[in-house]
Amino acid sequence: MSVDQADDRPDLILVVDDDADIARFVEFNLKLHGFEVVHASDGQEALEVIEGRRPDLAVVDLMMPRVDGLELTRRLRANPMTSALPVIMLTAKGMTVDKVHGLAAGADDYLVKPFDTAELVARVSATLRRNKEAREVSPLTGLPGNSRIRREIRDRIRTGADYVVGYVDIDRFKSVNDRYGFVRGDEFISTLARSLHRAVVSVGRPPAFLGHVGGDDFVIICSPEQIRPLTQRAVVDFENAADQLYDPTDRERGFVELKDRRGNTRRAALVTLSIGVSLSDSTKRITDPLAAIAVASEMKSVAKGQPGSYVAVDRRRSL
Structure with missing residues (x-):
């Protein structure tokens, strides 16, 4: 989307x-x-x-x-x-x-x-x-989109403040659309937006930022000290809320059953979150918004390789 x-x-x-x-x-x-x-x-x-x-x-x-x-x-x-x-x-x-x-x-x-x-x-x-x-606002969540996200990162770069960019998406989101259709899929996206919003508000000042790239992809921008409590709260909140969006039978057994084009049945576990984090501080300054987003997206791919909800933080440093 x-x-x-x-x-x-x-x-x-x-x-x-x-x-x-x-x-x-x-x-x-x-x-x-x-x-x-x-x-x-x-x-x-x-x-x-x-x-x-x-x-x-x-x-x-x-x-x-x-x-x-x-x-x-x-x-x-x-x-x-x-x-x-x-x-x-x-x-x-x-x-x-x-x-x-x-x-x-x-x-x-x-x-x-x-x-x-x-x-x-x-x-x-x-x-x-x-x-x-x-x-540029997402019509589904009302959250600011790509242009506003880049502007927020540029503002933090301009002030010289340490910041992190978190790239968030839903694991096995396709299984939700395949099992229930796109209307139910949009409910999962809206639920994630609300969970992230509650987490963003909970970390207090300085204010963290939440943007919606599109589909099930979101971006968080906050201070380095805020990213751990923010993501921990978001994961717990979303998993609890998302479980309630499944049909009771699927929720109780912990997976959905899907048929492929050949008629074979496969199982997909309930959704979790993958979050990739790029860090800009005194040891590694990221002065390009697109680079900060790209690193966070790369770390999100790393998180995808881990079981359950996972937060992968870029620990690489400038030479």
Whole structure:
């Protein structure tokens, strides 16, 4: 699966506003121009909506009860699963400081109330276009893709910080697709994304990064001290969650049975993870993002040769 693959469905816009009249006005006009719209009355409800659906853009009012627009935007940016979600902030007329605060929190653009239909649609369309071009997001997991992954590595190289790149994929993933079909396969991929996200959040600061290359391939970028606890948690979390996605009979016996083209039956064990890790520190500096990813991918192949879930770390050093 390619992260560049086009999605034919209409863009889904999340409108977050406690003013029902404004929310209806925005929803009506966006639907009129071909967008799909879902509404939340405040930031807390918006977070709950996002858990169940994956909007392409959020139009967020600044002033709301419980979780306001600034706090909602900060939480979206802090969460690897929603960090690339475009946000347009609705601000009061003439309140320049609100615009500044909104942009500082991570909003992509702002609209000053009252606004007309043409400006609303233009801002939404332009922000979607910019973000699709610049942020390349996986339609399945909502995680940033190849361009954003390379940019994250470049940022760490530029600061001179030690970093590691972990390349993650699912062992025997083809057996899942062959046994249950691609819809169930996508559930395994989404489950891995959630497990990795929980692991990334658990290691605290400095914030680790999670990207989705495509298919069942993911990339983690973090500090050297974080990689062991991160991968340990991810493996345990994913294996427990993935086991529940198998049919009860397959789960209980610990394997699936598949027939080859000749009608012969073979067995495939339940899925595990292979993780390859490249390390850039004082003993070996990797100053090219593609090289860092290539080394991690090479070590992932090493991990594939080991039984069960396995993390293979590149221990080679510069001469």
